[in-house]
Amino acid sequence: MGEVTVHALRGVDLKIREGEFVAIMGASGSGKSTMLNIIGCLDRPTEGIYLLDGVNVAGMSKNERAAIRNLKIGFVFQSYNLLSRTSALENVELPLMYNPNVGSRERREKAMAALEAVGLADRMDHMPNQLSGGQQQRVAIARSLVNDPVVILADEATGNLDTRTSYEIMSLFQELNTKGKTIVFVTHESDIARCMTRSVVFRDGHIIREEEVKSRLIAAEMLQALPVEEE
Amino acid sequence: MAINALKRNKMRSFLTMLGIIIGVASVITMLAIGQGSKKSIQDQIASMGSNMLFVMPGNMRMGGVQQGSSSSQRLTVKDVAAIRAECDAVVAVSPEVRSSGQAVYGNANWPTTIYGGNEQYLEIRSWGVVSGRNITDSEADGSAKVCLVGRTVADELFGEGIDPTGETIRFKNIPFRIIGVLEEKGQNSFGQDQDDVMIAPYTTVQKRILAQTHIQSIQMSAGSAEESDLAEAQVEEVLRRTHRLRENEDNDFEIRSQEELATTMTSVTEILTILLGAIAGISLLVGGIGIMNIMYVSVTERTREIGLRMSIGGRSVDILLQFLIESILLSVFGGLIGIVIGFAASAVVEAFTSWPISVMWSSVILAFVVCTVIGVFFGWYPARRASELDPIDALRFE
Numbered sequence A: 001m002g003e004v005t006v007h008a009l010r011g012v013d014l015k016i017r018e019g020e021f022v023a024i025m026g027a028s029g030s031g032k033s034t035m036l037n038i039i040g041c042l043d044r045p046t047e048g049i050y051l052l053d054g055v056n057v058a059g060m061s062k063n064e065r066a067a068i069r070n071l072k073i074g075f076v077f078q079s080y081n082l083l084s085r086t087s088a089l090e091n092v093e094l095p096l097m098y099n100p101n102v103g104s105r106e107r108r109e110k111a112m113a114a115l116e117a118v119g120l121a122d123r124m125d126h127m128p129n130q131l132s133g134g135q136q137q138r139v140a141i142a143r144s145l146v147n148d149p150v151v152i153l154a155d156e157a158t159g160n161l162d163t164r165t166s167y168e169i170m171s172l173f174q175e176l177n178t179k180g181k182t183i184v185f186v187t188h189e190s191d192i193a194r195c196m197t198r199s200v201v202f203r204d205g206h207i208i209r210e211e212e213v214k215s216r217l218i219a220a221e222m223l224q225a226l227p228v229e230e231e
Numbered sequence B: 001m002a003i004n005a006l007k008r009n010k011m012r013s014f015l016t017m018l019g020i021i022i023g024v025a026s027v028i029t030m031l032a033i034g035q036g037s038k039k040s041i042q043d044q045i046a047s048m049g050s051n052m053l054f055v056m057p058g059n060m061r062m063g064g065v066q067q068g069s070s071s072s073q074r075l076t077v078k079d080v081a082a083i084r085a086e087c088d089a090v091v092a093v094s095p096e097v098r099s100s101g102q103a104v105y106g107n108a109n110w111p112t113t114i115y116g117g118n119e120q121y122l123e124i125r126s127w128g129v130v131s132g133r134n135i136t137d138s139e140a141d142g143s144a145k146v147c148l149v150g151r152t153v154a155d156e157l158f159g160e161g162i163d164p165t166g167e168t169i170r171f172k173n174i175p176f177r178i179i180g181v182l183e184e185k186g187q188n189s190f191g192q193d194q195d196d197v198m199i200a201p202y203t204t205v206q207k208r209i210l211a212q213t214h215i216q217s218i219q220m221s222a223g224s225a226e227e228s229d230l231a232e233a234q235v236e237e238v239l240r241r242t243h244r245l246r247e248n249e250d251n252d253f254e255i256r257s258q259e260e261l262a263t264t265m266t267s268v269t270e271i272l273t274i275l276l277g278a279i280a281g282i283s284l285l286v287g288g289i290g291i292m293n294i295m296y297v298s299v300t301e302r303t304r305e306i307g308l309r310m311s312i313g314g315r316s317v318d319i320l321l322q323f324l325i326e327s328i329l330l331s332v333f334g335g336l337i338g339i340v341i342g343f344a345a346s347a348v349v350e351a352f353t354s355w356p357i358s359v360m361w362s363s364v365i366l367a368f369v370v371c372t373v374i375g376v377f378f379g380w381y382p383a384r385r386a387s388e389l390d391p392i393d394a395l396r397f398e
Helices: A032-040 A062-072 A089-095 A104-117 A133-145 A163-178 A219-226 B001-008 B009-049 B077-086 B139-142 B151-156 B202-210 B228-242 B258-301 B303-311 B316-353 B361-387 B391-396
Strands: A021-026 A073-078 A152-155 A182-186 A200-201 A206-212 B052-057 B060-062 B066-067 B090-105 B108-117 B130-131 B145-149 B168-171 B174-182 B197-201 B216-220 B253-257
Touching: A021 A032, A021 A163, A021 B108, A032 A182, A032 B253, A062 A073, A062 B303, A073 A133, A089 A104, A089 A133, A104 A133, A133 A163, A152 A163, A163 A182, A163 A219, A182 B052, B001 B009, B001 B316, B009 B316, B052 B139, B052 B228, B066 B145, B066 B361, B077 B090, B077 B216, B077 B228, B090 B151, B090 B202, B090 B228, B108 B151, B108 B202, B108 B391, B139 B202, B145 B151, B145 B168, B151 B174, B151 B197, B174 B197, B216 B228, B228 B253, B253 B258, B258 B303, B258 B316, B258 B361, B303 B316, B303 B391, B316 B361
Parallel strands: A021 A182, A021 A200, A073 A152, A152 A182, B108 B197, B145 B174
Antiparallel strands: A200 A206, B052 B216, B052 B253, B060 B066, B090 B108, B090 B168, B090 B216, B130 B174, B145 B197, B168 B174
C-alpha cells in the first residue's frame, strides 16, 4: 500500500493578534481542522513555522508541546469531552492536574473561579449527565479557561447546540473576548461567524478570503430578539 | 487521578480485583495448610519421643528363603544390656514387647494393645504420667502385674474422666493393678489413637502373656539430635558383635531414627505444599491476566478521555503512569484484601482440622510482591498503548 502525501494546507500565512476573536470557516476537507490542530500544538507543520506567543512551536518535542498545550491553549470541543461520572468541578480542575506548579488548594480555587465566570457556580458538584448540553459546554469552557491560556480554541463549539443555547454560549465567548481573551473559533455557521471580529475562510488548503467582520452581531441582543420559549 | 478513574467504575474494578483476591488468598491459605500439616507431622514425631532411635529385627534368610521381619527372634534383652553398657551416645534404652488383646474391668471390656518396657520406656517416648507413678526396674525384674493405662482405655473401662489408679483390670485373663494414667497424646498423623494403650513391665508381657524370650524391638534415646547418627553407628557396631555377624553378612536388624522418619514425612508434605502453592500461583496468574484484559478494554473505551487529557497538556508519560498506577492499585488492593481473606480462611481451616496452621510471613510478603509485579507487568502493555495514542485520532475516536 503506497502512502499518499496530502498537503492539507499550502502556503498559508495567518496572523492572529492578541485580543482577536477569529472565525475559521470552510467546507469539510478544506484544511481548517488541520489548521486548528497546528494552532493547538496537537500537530506540527511539515514545513514552515508557527509562532505562538512569540515562540516557534514547530520545532518542539512532544512533551514540550504538551506543556505548551497545558499552559497556553484552552480547548473547547464540539462534543464537550467531559469525563463522565466526574463532577463539574473536578472536570475543570483537570488541566491543572498536569501543571506541577499548582497545589491542590489553588487548583480548587481556580476551578471554582472559572466555573463562576461561566455562570455555573451552583452546579459545581453536578455530574455531566445531570447537566444540559449548554451547561456541559460551559463546563468545558471553564476548563479551557482555568489555566489562563493565551488562546482559546473552539472546534465547532456550538455545533451540537440549538440556536438559543448557541447564542448563550456565543454571548459567553463574546464576554470573554471583551475581557481580552484571544479566541479562535472553527465553525461553518455564518451567523455564528458574524459574532466574531474577523473571519478566515479556507478552501483546498488555501485561505480564500480573510476579512474583518462588518456589522458584528452581539449574541446577547440576538438572544433577546428570539421568541421567548414557553416554560 | 488513577483512584478517581477506578472509583468511577467500582463494579468493574472490584471484579478485576476479585481475580487477584482469590489468587492471593489461595496462595496464602494453601501455603499455610501445607505448612500446618508439616508442623503437625513434626509435632507428632516430636511427641513420639525426643531423639528417639529404635532397632527392629531385620530380614533373615533361612535356607535361601527370605523371612518376614516379624518372624525374627534375634533381638533379646542381652542386646539391650549390651547397648546400655557400651554405647555412650545412647542415654536411655528399653526393650519393647507388645501384644493385642481384650482388657476387661467388671462387665466393661475394650480391645487394646499392651506394651512392655522398663523404667526408661516412658522417658524415651517422652510420655508423662498424669496420676500415679511410672513402672520401676524392680517391678520389671520381678515381672510384677502392674500397668499404666492410656486415657482412652481408662475412659472405656471406667467412664469419662475417672481416675482408675489402684483398680485391677484383666488383660488376656491376667490381672493387672493400675499404678498410673498416661498423659493424653491424641491422634497421630495416621489418625491412630495414641491413648489406646496399656504399658506394663516388659518381663510381665514377655513371660505371662506372650511366653517368649525375644523382644520385638529396642527403643533408645540419643543424648541429642546431633548425637543421633553417632548413636546409630555405635548401636550397629554393638549389635553386629552380639549377633556374631561375619564381615560379609548383612545386618539381621534395622536401626531407624526419628530423624529419618521426620525427614521422610516432611519431604512428603513439602511436595504437597509446593503442589498446592503452584495451583494457587496459577490462579494468581489468571487473575493478573484478568487485570490486563480489563486494562485493555479500559484503554479502548477511554480513548477519547486519553485524547482529551493529552490535548489539555497530559504528556505521554502522564498517561502511561495513570494507567500503570490504575493497574498497580487494582492488584495491590486486591492483594491486600486477598491477604486478609487468606488469614481468615487459614483460621477457618485451623478451626475445622485442628492443625496448627500458621500463615507464613514469607508467603504474605511473596504474595504482595507478586501482586505488585503483576500490576506492573500486566498493566505495562495496555498503558504503553494508551500513551502512544495520537491525540488528534484519540479525540475523534468513536
